[in-house]
Amino acid sequence: MPRETAPLVSVAEIDAFDTVIDARSPAEYAEDHIPGAISCPVLDDRERAIVGTIYKQQSPFEARRIGGAWVAKNIAHHIENQFQDKPRSWRPLVYCWRGGQRSGAFVTWLRLIGWDAAQLEGGYKAFRRHVLAQLDTLPTRLRLFVLAGPTGCGKTKLLHTLAQLGAQVLDLEALARHRGSLLGRAPDGAPQPTQKAFETALWSALRRFDPTQPVFVEAENRRIGTCHLPETLWQQMRAAPRVTLEAPLDARLSLVLAEYGFWRHDRETLKAQLLRLKGVVPNAVLAHWQQWIDRGDFAALYRDLMVRHYDPRYRKGLATWSGPIVAHFSFSTLSEATFADLAAQLIAIAASFRPVATVTRETSRA
Template structure:
């Protein structure tokens, strides 16, 4: 049976002028369709109260109260956000499973005269589709992996490749984390939820051209608190790999630059180092915490690299296949990285790489 004209499926997602998420702010914050604007028909407290009323006194009492709030909230959204839209404006509205919340919103909008539509199955259907895409998309792409120990400039080379016109996937940018114990984003920027990371990843993967290589950094399965899909992890493990070789002094200089913000709060840095308890000797950990408190980041990061990060990387390398090529880099200045990116893109051997 065909869907009603005001109920559409996921394959029509891009055919609308706006995407309206009618769920509560808490639901929206966890994850949402890319580009959606949150216009809750019930806020967090209202949704909780209506849900409790439904369980304790039945659907009629819940709807009698909830209906007033829904009407009031929809009216406010139309007045403050959508009043200036032309008659031909086409919004798509969704809620949790394509039920009463988005249905009520669509009814109001269509009564005004806009060709509003409701997403069939709501966010729940969208989430199922995202999970399916996480399995389907990675094997279709030709991956090229940048590998190297901490401070090798993988992220900066990835950005240089993007500036040179290459396709890249910045997994750490999507995860808002560098993937190490000190890898949190500056100034307390939180990581996305796992669902929000999955959504952003699918959105990025869909934009990539399977006919062109995609450059990415080597990552472990987990980046901070979010995990890569198993299919993507396997694809990256099997992809051609460029091994970056950078002098230790240049690596340390880059790490000190990237992590300088940690020195603004020595107490917090010392607490972060406690994550290494059990992995490092107690006297080593105490020395590192003393350096953190004293603001001695040079000695601290030099030993972190030699005693923690580099041994971890060597163990990972022992399990990895031989690199497709080794790329020595004397420095990590923008000009040098630009030349390295051009060299990789111009390398005649790339065309012979097998996916």
């Protein structure tokens, strides 16, 4: 006999379950999914397309007749290959696009076996609405501190050092899988997440922060590669207290050469990327950059890019930010000791910060 109707749960209850199962197609899962969810499609991409076509062109009954056999086969496959070791006490949560037939069928079979399975009410669409609503409110509750400084001054390294010391860090470039500049793709060439997946990852990070403690974040453009920051977070960052960093050009160049060294192995793509600046910089400059790439003179290339393009663009963008500058750090080296010293000072400054006075600090520790 069938068990009682599967319970419907809200997005707020997701964390109470042992496993979250995404019953949508692989393509839907790849675009975005609930963090930590495993992909167990009841219809693959091809099957879903066929069933949808039959539904529209023939009849809903015919679509269910054909699709039902595929759904049963796929659910059986997942149960046999992924869930045979689950104990009687296992509590899975299943969702599909709208919380309809795909997740409902999966939950029915899991409950018939004896597991306390539940269905996400409203499915992924409900989750997506929740994420967007939270991205409108969560940033306003945080004590953001923005790290600002020109390319190569070690903002990302400083963020990582702060995290190692236990500080709360929002690493937007890691979430976007991009350094935020024209040449800022991932070294391994991995694609960026979709906008939906980026926003989900951002929501997942923001909701775990303690609002009573500082959150350090790097000053970024509104767009990080192909990903865009939500409006509320972007405005909160622009108005947040800022810490400015400054280092000599040669030290910055050394860091850039190390962090962007992967372009040596993909010179044609690098040349194509720089051609996107046609009309922004003179053609003669573009020609010089192309020649330097051909010769392998990346020091000359990056130095000119920083002086001619990155630094002026960064200063112009940051001039529109309204947050107070609460500390300025000028340092001569970009060593591990320098970043450890800076991180410790930043944690102390943020802990005692009150929006009244501006503090200027200088450090040259090696």
